[in-house]
Amino acid sequence: MALSGIQIYKMLPQTNCKDCGFPTCLAFAMKLAAKQVELSQCPHVSEESKEKLSESAAPPIRLVALSANGHEVKAGNETVLFRHEKTFYYKPGLFVRVRDDETTDQIREKLAPAEAYSVTYVGIELALDGFAVESVSNDPSAFAKAVEVVHAVSEKPLILISDEPDVIAAGLEVVDGKGTMVYAANSENWQQMAALAKEHGTSLAVVAPSLEELSTLTDKIKAQGVEDLVIDPGARDFSTSLAYATQIRRLALKKNYRPLGYPLIVFPGDAGDPAQESMLTAQAIAKYAGFIVLDHFNPETVYPLLVLRENIYTDPQKPIQVQPGLYELNSPSPEDPLLVTTNFSITYFSVANEVEGSGLPAWLLVTDAEGMSVLTAWAAGKFDAERIAKDVKRFGVVDKVNNKRMVIPGHVAVISGELEEELPEWEIRVGPREAVDLPAFMKQVLL
C-alpha cells in the first residue's frame, strides 16, 4: 500500500542537502507521497530504502510514452477517477489504423490527409498523434512494406498490430523502437513478443479476455524486464468497455493493484460503423482510455473528438482564461464600436473569431470575470455594470475610443439600465446572445 509522507521521510537521508531540488527532505517526501516526483531525484538514498520505496513511489498507473522525431504521446500517471477531484493529465493518444492488405496508394491516400490534419480551437493547434498498421496478410514482408509506406508519410509514433512475432519482427526492422508500440502479447506469444519489445525498446500492449488473465500476463512479462506495458481487456461494446475501464482505473488507484496499473488501449474502429466509432471514442475519452485507435479519418468527426479530448482534460482548477484588456479587432479607428465580453477563453475566441472573420473593425473590451462565461459570470456577480465600468476606466478605453457606443452581450440585457447610470456618456446597445450572430448585428445595427 501507499506510504505516507512521514513514513517516506524516515527512509530518506534527512540531510536537507537540496540536491533533489526541494528545500528539505520532508518536502521531497511529501511530493513522493503525492506521487508528483520520482525517487531517482534523490542521489543519496540508500539501496535498502530505494528497494522499500520503489514499490510505493511508483505511480499507480505507469506512464508510457511513445516518442518519435519530436512527436510524443504519453498515457498513464493519472491520479483520480473524476476530473473535478484534481484533473486528468495525459490526453489519450488518437491513432488512425491502416492494414497491410491495402495497396500502397490506398494507404497513402488514407494517411496523407490524416497526417497533414491540424485544426485550431481556442488558439490551440490540435492534431492526431500517430498511426497503427495492422497485419491482415500475416506475411512479414507485406507487413514490413506497409510499415515502410506509413513511415515514409508520417514521422509520428506507430502502433504495429499482429499476433505473429515474425510479422512484428519484420515491421520493427523498419522503425525506431522508442516511438513504437507492439500490439499485442497474448497468452500464446507473450515470450516472443516480450523479447522483441526488449530488443527494440518498444512499448508492448497486452491483450487477454479477462482481468485475471491480463494480470497474470502483465506480471509474467514484467518479470522478463519489459515494463512499458499497455493493456486491453478485449471489450469492444459500450457497456463492457465502460465496466472494464472503470474497474482497471479503480483497481489501480484505490487498491494500488500493480498488475493492472497500466494505460488502456481501445479500438472503437472495430465497431465497423463510423457513427458508432465516434460515440465509442467519446466514451473512451471521458472514461479512462490511454490510446485510442480509429479506423476512419474524416475532419468532421476528428475535429469534435479532438475538441472533446481538450475539454475533458482541461484542468478544472484553472479555467482557461485570456488576459483582460482592450483588444483591437481588424485595426479599429477611434470611431469604431466597442464590444464587451468576459475573459473566459472560449467566450473570447468565439467573439474575436466572428468579428475578425467578418472583417468589420471593432474594439473588444475583455473584462476580468475570473475566467467565467457571460451567463455564469453574470449569475456569480462577476460581470455586472459596476465591473464593466471599472474596466472601462482601468484599461483607458476613452483614450482610444471616441464614438462612445458600447455593445453588451444579449444574455445580460438586464444590466443595460445600470450600465447607463454607471457610464452616462456612453450609448449602451444590447447585442445578440450568441457570438455567431455578431457580424449580422454589426452590419445591420451599427453601420
Add this chain to the structure above:
Amino acid sequence: MPIELVKDSWPGSVRTVTIGATPEEGGTRSRSVTVGGEKALPFMHFEAEVQNKPVVAIEIKDRRPDDWSPLLLETWGEVVDDPAAWAKAAEEAGVDLLQLSLSATDRDGNETTPEAAVAAVKAVLEASGLPLIVFGPGQAELDNALLVPIADATKGERILLGICEDKNYRTIVAAAMANDHLVNARTPMDVNLAKQLNILISDMNMPLDRIVMDPTTGALGYGIEYGYSAMERLRLAALQGDAMTQLPMLVTPGFEAWKTKESKVGDDVPEEWGDWMERAINWESLTAITLLESGADILVLRHPESVRRVKKAIDDLMAVPELA
C-alpha cells in the same frame, strides 16, 4: 490470481420520477416514462441493477423557428410549420418523449398569446401519445403568462413544465402543483445552486418525485466540461445521501450544440471542420453521450440521426456485461 472487483457501496439513491399520465392515471398519454432510481454511477451494472434507462426527447417548436440551423429546417421540412405534424414526425423518429418549446413571438412578431400557446400544447397532445415536456420562451413574465393557462388546460397530464429558475419558480411550481404536473428546475452549472433551487421548490410543498433538475451544460467546445463535472458531482452527492440532489437530471444537448457555429454555419468556416451536416450531428450526439456518461436521465435533442445514435448507445449501455 482471482481479482475482486472494486465496488462502491452507496448509502443514497436517486428518486424515480414519472412523466406523463395514461388514462388510468388521469391523463391521456398512451404511455408514461419513468426515469431515475439509480443506486450507482451511470451503467455500473456490477454494483446495482440499472432500473430505468435514460430517455431521449426531441425538441419541437410551436411555429417555424427563426434562429435554428438551416440543416434542421431542411431535415424536418414542412412539419416545422405545424406543431401537431412535427410531433408526429418526432414520434416516428423513435423518441421516448417530446419537448415543446414555446416561442416568445408569433410569426408576425407579436408576443405569443396564452390562447395560442394552449392551442399548440393541445394540438401536440392530440397528435402524439408521448409524454410531454413544455418549456416557456425563457422570459420570466411571459413564461408565467403562458405556462399557467397551459397547466390549467392540461390538468392531470403530468407534463414536465419549465423553465423554473431561482428568479422565477413560484408561479410555475404553484401551477404545476395545482394541476398534477412536474417542474424542471434549471440552474447554471453549479452544484450548490442546483441544490438550493431544489430546496426552494420543495419548500413550497412540491413533492420531490415531481421535480427534475436541469443543471444546464455547455456544448462540446463551449464549456461542456463544466456541465459534465457539475453533473458528475451532483450524482455523487445524491449517491452519498444528499437528499436535495437525489433527482433525475435533464439536459439539452440539442439546444446547446445547435447554437454553436460548428452546427449553425456551413459557409466561410475552416476547411478542417469538414462536412457540415455530419459535423453538426457529431456535435450534438457527442455532446449527448458525454453527458450520458456523467449522469443524464433525459436528453433533449433536435436531429433524428442524433436520436438514433444516442438511443443505440443507451441500448448498448443498458446491456449487463459479463465481467471476468
